[in-house]
Amino acid sequence: MATALRYLEPGEVRAWRPAGAAHIRVEIAGDRTILTALLKRAFPLSEPLQLLSIQDGAGKEVGILRTMEGLDPQTREVFDAQLDRRYFTPRIERIESLRQEAGMWKFGVVTQRGATEFYVRNWRDSATEIQPNRWHITSADGGRFEIPNLEGLDAESRRLMDQLL
Structure with a gap:
């Protein structure tokens, strides 16, 4: 049996992280408090601040927050931190090396957080x-x-990427 979507407004939702707790708690006014709440974006790339799924610890959706606009400052801070952790995606600013190694592509890159290396198994399935x-x-x-913008990378980074494209 399918259940109807429950949309939540910012004024109905309050969140906090208890001292020392690994998970956030979310209170939905007049309904319940979720002791182990999960927060997921419905459209993480195109609408990161809209339509957020609030779930219980088992991953069952309790409701969908239409927008983060209008949340109280503490809740907004807790949600921002939670979403940053879940959706952290380093931005590649420069590609310093790219070569095949053991059937995979080995990237040496510089991101906004510094230099790192990673492997990609199958480019067509992974990019x-x-x-x-x-x-x-x-x-x-x-x-x-x-x-974020392949054309915005330096000439050497674009030359390396041409091997894959």
């Missing part, structure tokens, strides 16, 4: 152009990386 010149790459270990 998606989500908008013109904007690439999302999933590494062999499940990490996510983004090239």
